[in-house]
Amino acid sequence: MKVEVIDGAFDPYEQISRYQGQITIKGKFGAVACFIGTMRDFNENERVHSMTLEYYPGMTEKHLSNICDEAAKKWPVIDCLLIHRVGQINIGDSIVLVAVWCAHRGDAMDACRFIIEDIKSKAPFWKKEKLDEGDRWVEKNSSGHSNSL
Amino acid sequence: MAITVKYFAVLRERFGKSEDSLNFEDGITVADLWEKTMNGEDMPKDLMVAVNMEYTKSNTLLKDGDEVAFFPTVTGG
Numbered sequence: 001m002k003v004e005v006i007d008g009a010f011d012p013y014e015q016i017s018r019y020q021g022q023i024t025i026k027g028k029f030g031a032v033a034c035f036i037g038t039m040r041d042f043n044e045n046e047r048v049h050s051m052t053l054e055y056y057p058g059m060t061e062k063h064l065s066n067i068c069d070e071a072a073k074k075w076p077v078i079d080c081l082l083i084h085r086v087g088q089i090n091i092g093d094s095i096v097l098v099a100v101w102c103a104h105r106g107d108a109m110d111a112c113r114f115i116i117e118d119i120k121s122k123a124p125f126w127k128k129e130k131l132d133e134g135d136r137w138v139e140k141n142s143s144g145h146s147n148s149l
Numbered sequence: 150m151a152i153t154v155k156y157f158a159v160l161r162e163r164f165g166k167s168e169d170s171l172n173f174e175d176g177i178t179v180a181d182l183w184e185k186t187m188n189g190e191d192m193p194k195d196l197m198v199a200v201n202m203e204y205t206k207s208n209t210l211l212k213d214g215d216e217v218a219f220f221p222t223v224t225g226g
Binding site for chain 2: 037053054055056058059062063084095096116119120121122123124125126127128137138139140141
């Protein structure tokens, strides 16, 4: 399992490929479920130019590790890779990567969903958006579907 | 007892600081700490609190050396 909080752009597809190449589980997994969160140029009917992500050094990493451990208790997770950006983030940048390796697709997708939903509601990160007119703290994450909060 | 208090996001900006090192008498809770540091202001309903980097409730009793963090609803991912 690998958990990382990074201040700087990363390529999630390269990270998945590299991590999978390092882990010695070839033949054991039949599914890799991935979630990649990406910076939009709109939020709550406003144009967004960029954003800054703040975090709680120490607690954030600990919380992310705990989420992965918890997922591994609920599902037969073989391995997990979790990377989350902090600092300034530009349109189109990857914000978060969750990748879960399991023997079967159902477990991989359920564990991946569990981890990202926990991050959305409990991991100590805070987004501040740069809009046409000034900055705005994001007060809450959306439910994850269009036209809903 | 010595308590370190941390503020994040909008709270950090609002109070103009990210951290306080304070001394209090024994026996105070998280809610007492909020009241003393915020001059009696009510705790926001959506306030999140951690003690020593673990989520906790407002009635948690603090001890010497604790690190308490106050922050708004999280918005990562």
